[in-house]
Every structure is written in structure tokens, then in C-alpha cells.
Amino acid sequence: MKEPMIEKSSHVSRRRYEREQKARAEAEKLLEEKSRALYLANEELNDRSDKLEEAVVARTIELQLALEQAKAASIARSRFIATMSHEIRTPLGGMLGMIDLLVLDEECEEKTELLNYAKTAGSSLGRIVNDVLDFSKMDAGVFVHEDENVDLRALIEGIQILAQANPDFPNRQINCHIAEDVPQLFVGDASRIRQVISNLVSNAIRYSTDGPITISAHSEDHPKGALLTLEVRDHGIGIPEDKFPDLFKDFSQVANSLTAKAQGAGLGLAICKRIMDSIGGKIDVESDYGEGSKFWFELPIEVTVSDSSADIASQAAPAVVLDGKHVLLAEDNVINQMLITRYLTRLNMSVELAENGRIALDKFNPDTFDVVLIDIAMPEMDGLEATKRIREKWVNHTIPPIVALTAHVLDAIEEDVSIVGIDRVLTKPILFEEFETELNSILSTAAVSMDAMSEQPEEARSIVRLPAGLSKELFSYFLPKELEELSQKFVNDGKAKASDISQALEEGDYVTAKSHAHSLRGSSLSLGFNDLAGLAKKVEELPEPFQLTVAQELAGQISLKVTEVEESFAPSSELPS
Missing domain, CATH: 1.20.120 (Four Helix Bundle (Hemerythrin (Met), subunit A))
Incomplete structure (x- = not known):
């Protein structure tokens, strides 16, 4: 009876063993399959990692190449803008200047009217060219700003004089109210602030037919120093409130009865907004439709002159008689030579002509000339190099004002102009009235400096030492x-x-x-x-x-x-x- 039991037990043990062996084999097979799958996945991951690294390297090279191309394109665009500015403004300036001279000499009313129409069309073209160039510079990222001392009162006075002298809008009354709390001098970009105010005043004149234009300014305390608020108000046709959002958009004009007559590209206010945004200011409008508009901007400023100094600085500069003043004119363009010479002759000033910077350097003597007018782009030696050599050869304080006459974009040459010591830049085209006003201002400033020196005792002047470049x-x-x-x-x-x-x-x-x-x-x-x-x-x-x-x-x-x-x-x- 015991033998079958033993046989049965042995049979069960064998089956259990076989099952365990089979399970072990299946487990080993599964483990091998999983290991193989893991190995293959790891190989694929490594392959993808290598490919990803290669892709990153390739993409980085592409991005670097794209960046270099973008920089090159920006430089090329900047050069193109500067070149186009010079090439367009030079003939345009000659044309407008010659028309200006013809108007001064013409006695026939019919011909004078035709010349004035031509002058108006040329001036409108000039405004459009300037706006498009400025807009292009902003898009290209080459619209730079420079900090300098800004005299807001003098700046607005110049704008007022030029606006009132505009023959297209005769007898327009322009009033100025500058509060005493506005600092005499502050740090800012004078040319850009002037551009914004000029644009607002020009719009106020062009979009109104009568009534005074009022420029007012005041300031209040601000963490930076002061907050300047300037307003330009007119009594024109006004602007509907629903059109306010469109005013500062690119190439946008609010349609009205004066839009066609105003003749613009719709960029003026857009440029003003971009300028204000870039220098930390804010610009906006208030208007009563049919009654007039008020454009205003706020700008945080850093004051640089104390109140006591402002009292001295605000004294009016003495009137300068241009008669008999001697000018060194360095200009290679024949048309501009004739134009500026005629301008100076009409102002009873004598002119010594130099066809390039080298000749100007040879002819210059501080005791001979009252002012130097010098073009920037000239053969043999340009105006920048000539100015630099003049300042190296003679003591700075003995040199009369050096004024650049240029058709270049000011941003492109502003740093170089400052480095070599050019006192002021006049941009072509420049009309006779503006030219006369600027010369008066330049020589008045120089006269104040010379008078201040000459009024001091000889012993006070003979013992001092001053650095070159002092304002x-x-x-x-x-x-x-x-x-x-x-x-x-x-x-x-x-x-x-x-x-x-x-x-x-x-x-x-x-x-x-x-x-x-x-x-x-x-x-x-x-x-x-x-x-x-x-x-x-x-x-x-x-x-x-x-x-x-x-x-x-x-x-x-x-x-x-x-x-x-x-x-x-x-x-x-x-x-x-």
C-alpha cells in the first residue's frame, strides 16, 4: 500500500519542478526581452540625443548667421537712410533756396505768386521727406538721442520766430507763456524736443484758419528733478473724440476740410509719440470739435542750473548787426556755394569761399573771420577733419563759431560733430529767413562770451588757465x-x-x-x-x-x-x- 503513495508524491514533485522550470524560463525570456527593449530604447535615445545636439548646434549657427545678417542689414539700412537724406536734401535745398532768392527780387505779382506756389510745394516735399526718413530711422533702430543742456525759452523763441515768418501762413499770431517755475537749463535732447514742439505748432497753424496759437509751459516737482508740461493750443476745427485713437498712428490723418491743404504723410504725430516714448515722456490731446484743440506732452527732466544762475542766463542776448561780418564758407557744391553766398550778400556780410576743408584750413585765421560755415561732406578734406585741425592749431577760445551746413541725417554725424567741436549744425535745406535768424542767434551767443571777457580787468584775464572745450x-x-x-x-x-x-x-x-x-x-x-x-x-x-x-x-x-x-x-x- 505504501509504494503507490511514494510514486504519487514523486510525480507531484516532478510536475511542480517542471512548472517552476518553465516559469523560470519564461521569466528569463521576459527579462531578456525587456532588457533588449531597454537597450534598444537607450540606443535610440542616445541617437536622438546626438541628433538633437547636432540640431541645436546647427540652429545656433543659423541664429548667429541670422543675427549677423540682421546687424548687417541694419547698418546697410542706416547708411542708405543717411545717403538718401543727403542726396535728396542737397538738390532740394538748392531748389528752395533759389526760389527764395527769386521771390525776394521779383517785382511782378503774378510771377511772385507762381514762385510762392513752387516754394510751398517744395517745402511740403521737404516735410514729407524728413518725416519718412525719421520714421525709417526709428524702424531701423538708428534714431539715437543725445543729452545736452536745453534752454526751453530760447528753443521756443526760435520756433515762434520761424513760424511767424512762414509766408504760407502770414499774420498768424503765436503767443508764448513760459512759467517762472520752468528751469532755465535742463538735461535733454534739444533737437528732438524742438522737433516735437515745431510739429505741434506747425499742425496748429495748418489745421486752423484764424485765432492765436498759444504755446505754454510749466513744471512741478518730480523725483528726477522736475516734470515739464508743455501745451500747444489752437482755435481751429477741432477733432472728434472718436478719432483721438487714430491721431498718433503711423500714416494716419483725420479727414476734414483742411487735410488736403495741410499736405502731409500722416507721420508727424506718430513720430512725436515715438520720440516722447523713447525719452520717457507722454503726449496726448484734448479737443472740442469745432472749437479747437490742445496737444500737450509731459517730460521728466533733470535740472542743471540753479535759480541764481538762471537769472543771469535769462538776460537777453545783445542784438547783433550782421552788416560787415566776415564769413569763411567751406562748400564744394556749386549750387550751394551760389545760394549761401547770395544769402550772405543780402545780409551785407562779406564771404571768403573755400572749395573744400583743406582750403578752408589754409585760409582760416581767428582774427579774420567772425563765423565759419562748413559743409560736412567735401573732397580732399571733409568738414569734420578741417574743424578738428582748426581746434588743434588754435586755442579754442580764440576761434569764432564753427557752424556745420549739412544735408546729412543729424543722428548719423551728431557724435562726430560733438567730438571735433562744431558749435552748431544747420540742416539743409534752409530758407533765407531761418538762415538769418540762426546766424543772429549764433553770433549773439558768441558776442555775449566775448563781451564778458573784454569787460574784465586785464590782470583778471592774464592769470587764468582754462581747458579746451569749455562751453x-x-x-x-x-x-x-x-x-x-x-x-x-x-x-x-x-x-x-x-x-x-x-x-x-x-x-x-x-x-x-x-x-x-x-x-x-x-x-x-x-x-x-x-x-x-x-x-x-x-x-x-x-x-x-x-x-x-x-x-x-x-x-x-x-x-x-x-x-x-x-x-x-x-x-x-x-x-x-
Whole structure:
């Protein structure tokens, strides 16, 4: 009986063993399959990783190439804009100038009327060209801004004079009300602020038929220094409220009975808004349809002149008689030679012509000329190089005003103009009335400086040493000895500031470096050292985190520039008497 039980037990054990063996085999097979699948997945992942890395590298190369192409395109576009500006404005300026001269000489009313129509059409073309060029510069990212001392009262006075002299809109009354709380001088981009105000005044005249145009300004306290508010009000046709959103759009005009007559591309207000946005301001409009409009802007400003200095600066410049003044005109374009010579002759000024910068340099003598008018683009030697060599050869304070006459885009040459020491830039085309006004302003400013020097005792003038590049306007505010002390203090303070900036940058203290740079920029602008102010501004605009090598290079340039100012102090015997 026991044998079958043993046989049965053995049979069960064998079946269990076989099942276990089969299960083990299946488990091993499954594990092998999973391992194989994992291996293949890992291989595929590695392959995809390699391909992804290759794709990233290729895409990075593509992006770098695209960036380089974009930069090249931007540079090419900037050059194209500058070239087109010069090529369009030069013949346009000659045409308008010749028409202007013909109008002055023409006695036949019928011909005068035809000439005025031609002049109006040419002026409208000039406005459109300027607007399109400005708009293109903004789109291309080459519409730059420069900080300088802005005299709002003088700026508005110039706009008022030119607007009232516009023959297309005779007898228009333009009133100005500048509150006493508006600082005499503040840091800003004078050319862009002038452009905005001029555009608002021009629109007010063109879109109204009668009634006065009023320019008013006031300021109030602001963390930056002051908040300037300027308004231009007219009594014209007004603007419907539902059209307000379209006013500042590109190529947009609000249709009305005067739109066609106004003749524009619809870019003026759009450009004004872009300018205000880029310099931290705000522009807007208020209007009663059928009764008139008020365009206004607000702009935070940094005040640079105290109230006591403002009282001195606000004194009216003496009237300058242009009769008999001697001008050195450096101009290679035959049409412009004839035009400017005729302008000067009509103002009873004598002219010495130089066909290029080299000839101008040979003919120049500070005792001979009262003003130098110099073109920028000339063969053999351009106006920038000629100005630079004049300033190197003679002491700065003995040199009469040097004025650039150019058809170039101002942004493209502004930094170079500042570096070589050109006192003012007049952009072609320029009409006779504007030319006369600008010359009066230029020579009046120079006369104030010379009178301030000549009124001082000889001993006060004979013992001072002043640096090259010092703003001539300062002679209206200070005695020579005071300027010497101020300049020396600036140099000492500049050395300390340069050292503090360098140390702060090495320690990674961007806030302190920026604070010292801001202080140095303000004092540099006040004394007329614009290139040094530009370097300080670059420190202020360093991105965080900044590259230490770039920052150290800037700090070194600032220190070197301060040293150059110190080494440029001229002996007292070389100052004008």
C-alpha cells in the first residue's frame, strides 16, 4: 500500500519542478526581452540625443548667421537712410533756396505768386521727406538721442520766430507763456524736443484758419528733478473724440476740410509719440470739435542750473548787426556755394569761399573771420577733419563759431560733430529767413562770451588757465578766474569719480558706479565736455549683470578723458582779450 503513495508524491514533485522550470524560463525570456527593449530604447535615445545636439548646434549657427545678417542689414539700412537724406536734401535745398532768392527780387505779382506756389510745394516735399526718413530711422533702430543742456525759452523763441515768418501762413499770431517755475537749463535732447514742439505748432497753424496759437509751459516737482508740461493750443476745427485713437498712428490723418491743404504723410504725430516714448515722456490731446484743440506732452527732466544762475542766463542776448561780418564758407557744391553766398550778400556780410576743408584750413585765421560755415561732406578734406585741425592749431577760445551746413541725417554725424567741436549744425535745406535768424542767434551767443571777457580787468584775464572745450556760454555767467577754479574743481572731482567708478565696478557694485557716473555726466554736460558725458552715460546704461572687461574699459576711457581735459588747460596769454 505504501509504494503507490511514494510514486504519487514523486510525480507531484516532478510536475511542480517542471512548472517552476518553465516559469523560470519564461521569466528569463521576459527579462531578456525587456532588457533588449531597454537597450534598444537607450540606443535610440542616445541617437536622438546626438541628433538633437547636432540640431541645436546647427540652429545656433543659423541664429548667429541670422543675427549677423540682421546687424548687417541694419547698418546697410542706416547708411542708405543717411545717403538718401543727403542726396535728396542737397538738390532740394538748392531748389528752395533759389526760389527764395527769386521771390525776394521779383517785382511782378503774378510771377511772385507762381514762385510762392513752387516754394510751398517744395517745402511740403521737404516735410514729407524728413518725416519718412525719421520714421525709417526709428524702424531701423538708428534714431539715437543725445543729452545736452536745453534752454526751453530760447528753443521756443526760435520756433515762434520761424513760424511767424512762414509766408504760407502770414499774420498768424503765436503767443508764448513760459512759467517762472520752468528751469532755465535742463538735461535733454534739444533737437528732438524742438522737433516735437515745431510739429505741434506747425499742425496748429495748418489745421486752423484764424485765432492765436498759444504755446505754454510749466513744471512741478518730480523725483528726477522736475516734470515739464508743455501745451500747444489752437482755435481751429477741432477733432472728434472718436478719432483721438487714430491721431498718433503711423500714416494716419483725420479727414476734414483742411487735410488736403495741410499736405502731409500722416507721420508727424506718430513720430512725436515715438520720440516722447523713447525719452520717457507722454503726449496726448484734448479737443472740442469745432472749437479747437490742445496737444500737450509731459517730460521728466533733470535740472542743471540753479535759480541764481538762471537769472543771469535769462538776460537777453545783445542784438547783433550782421552788416560787415566776415564769413569763411567751406562748400564744394556749386549750387550751394551760389545760394549761401547770395544769402550772405543780402545780409551785407562779406564771404571768403573755400572749395573744400583743406582750403578752408589754409585760409582760416581767428582774427579774420567772425563765423565759419562748413559743409560736412567735401573732397580732399571733409568738414569734420578741417574743424578738428582748426581746434588743434588754435586755442579754442580764440576761434569764432564753427557752424556745420549739412544735408546729412543729424543722428548719423551728431557724435562726430560733438567730438571735433562744431558749435552748431544747420540742416539743409534752409530758407533765407531761418538762415538769418540762426546766424543772429549764433553770433549773439558768441558776442555775449566775448563781451564778458573784454569787460574784465586785464590782470583778471592774464592769470587764468582754462581747458579746451569749455562751453562758451559759461563766459556769460562767470568771471575768468571763477571759470579757472570751476574747471580745476571739475578735474579734481572727475579724477575722484573715475577712481570711484572703477573701484565700484570691480566690486560688482553697479548701483554705486551708476550713481558716480550720473554725477559726472551732469557736471560734464554743464561745462561742455560732451564726449566725457557720453562715456559716463554708457556706464549708467550697462546691463546687469555687466561684463567686467567692458566696464573696466569704460572706466579707463573716463579716466583718460579727464586727464586729457586737465592737460588741455591753455596759458592765460592765449585767451581772447
